[in-house]
Amino acid sequence: MNFDYTESQRYWIDRIQTFTNNEIIPALTRYHEEDRAGERFKALPVVDELKAKARAQGLWNLFMPPQSGHEPVDDTFVWEGQTLTNLDYAPLAEIMGKLPYAGEVFNCSAPDTGNMEVLMRYGTREQKDAWLRPLMEGTMRSAFLMTEPGVASSDARNIQTSIRREGDEYVITGRKWWSSGAAHPRCKIFILMGKSSPDEAPYRQQSMILVPSDTQGVTIKRMLPVFGYDHGPHGGHAEIILDNVRVPATNMLLGEGRGFEIAQGRLGPGRIHHAMRSIGVAEAALEAMARRLPTRSTFGEVLSRQSLWENRIAEARIDIEMARLLCLKAAYMMDTVGNKIAKAEIAMIKVAAPRVALKVLDDAIQAHGGAGVSEDFGLAEMWATSRMLRIADGPDEVHMRQIARMEFGKYAEAAE
Structure with a gap:
């Protein structure tokens, strides 16, 4: 039983720690100044600059585990990031956890990480091209819409948001909250969990579907602070109303009842x-x-x-x-x-x-x-x-x- 990091793990630890010490920590003052200025939820220029530096050094999408069977779209885009294992990534995430925005600098911040993994594992090629690529490039943000105010969402069988098929579209009606990141100006896609098949077995009633954030019928009702902290500028936590929201049937992930x-x-x-x-x-x-x-x-x-x-x-x-x-x-x-x-x-x-x-x-x-x-x-x-x-x-x-x-x-x- 060996409790030491491998040579490869130490290599990545050293690189992330060095970048954090040399680039992220010295930028903290500027980060806080930009955070306090202007709109509450926004993209900060200092973070964009740090992201460009991190990506140029290959310190990018480090969370994405090894996959197989995914060909690059072209010679300049790679779907898989550095393909580090969970064990490789653990000490890197620990370093990022010490500062509130370090994860975003390396394109390793929630909820984007989980949404990227969903699209990688379960998305069609068209869904990957439309949404996964800009997420992995760090030019777009996303949100995950699961929790609802009216039910105990820890038991996902309780989720009531309706996903109803009408021809070549799905119609979505419901209310979600604690939708982290939804107010960020670059948040362009929601992954939503709702009830599509109420007559099926309990664990086959729910589905996940892609909902562009600018779709007609989507309204951010209010932002929800956590003990008074709004978690700006990163998009906060939103309560969202979905009123007869229509999306193409091709936006369904994996298939009905697979939520x-x-x-x-x-x-x-x-x-x-x-x-x-x-x-x-x-x-x-x-x-x-x-x-x-x-x-x-x-x-x-x-x-x-x-x-x-x-x-x-x-x-x-x-x-x-x-x-x-x-x-x-x-x-x-x-x-x-x-x-x-x-x-x-x-x-x-x-x-x-x-x-x-x-x-x-x-x-x-x-x-x-x-x-x-x-x-x-x-x-x-x-x-x-x-x-x-x-x-x-x-x-x-x-x-x-x-x-x-x-x-x-x-x-x-x-x-x-």
Whole structure:
């Protein structure tokens, strides 16, 4: 059993870390200045410049796992990015997770990553040409419309948005919310999950379909902040009304009733990507705490020398290391035995990583005192985002239930 990174993995880690240190971190001041100016949801020139530099250096679409059977459209466009494995990508996503916009710089930000994988795996050639290519080139953004306000969407069988066939079109009617990225001016395509076959078996009722964002009948009703943070300028989280929206029948993904199949293919990688970035968030919080404590004194003693804070620092390091090892194990299993066999590990790290990040962030906020809940250090917004991840892509309770049922299954025969 070897716990060291391979030579190839170290190569990519060094390249991403070097680019982050030399290009992304020095641009933070400009990023915040452009963020505060003009429209709330927008493309920032500084990010576009960094994206061009990253792409020119081949630091692009790093999340896209190896595929097969996809020929390039022409000599200048490659569908697959760098074809790194999940295990290769894990430490890179961790580095990106330390900064709020680093993922976009490398074209590795959600929800685009999951949508690109959906189009890669399940899209027709025409759908790839129209939507996957500009997404992989970083010239377009996308959103994923699944969650609904009127039902418990953690059980996707509850989703009520109607997808009805009329001739050569599908007519879509419903209401979605927490549609991340939908307000970005470059968001041109939605992948929507809705009910197309209500008379079929429960897991054959749902479908996924492509909906261009400018289609008549699509309305962004409002933007939804997370604990007061609107997550601009990256497109925020929208509540969207779909009123008799008509799209061509060719926009259906894979076929009617295949929505759950697509969802499982999309959410597995998405969940572990969130976990990888969460570990980066935890590392950033631990660093902030370790830098802050030696500079503060209470009752005549430096905080870093107090046993209470020594214990919190030590616990943070222990928790992060455990979470990282579980994340790497899950990624390794996804690469070697597939997502289905690795479902327990994916579920466990989806629960564990945000919890670890929240715990370390909470201690880091406490270490900063009043400054910790301000916007000066970014800890409050990181906490808000991490707290959201305990609900996004399936709440903790769903994953815990799955883990428990697998444990019971191991001993069912003995119990009988």
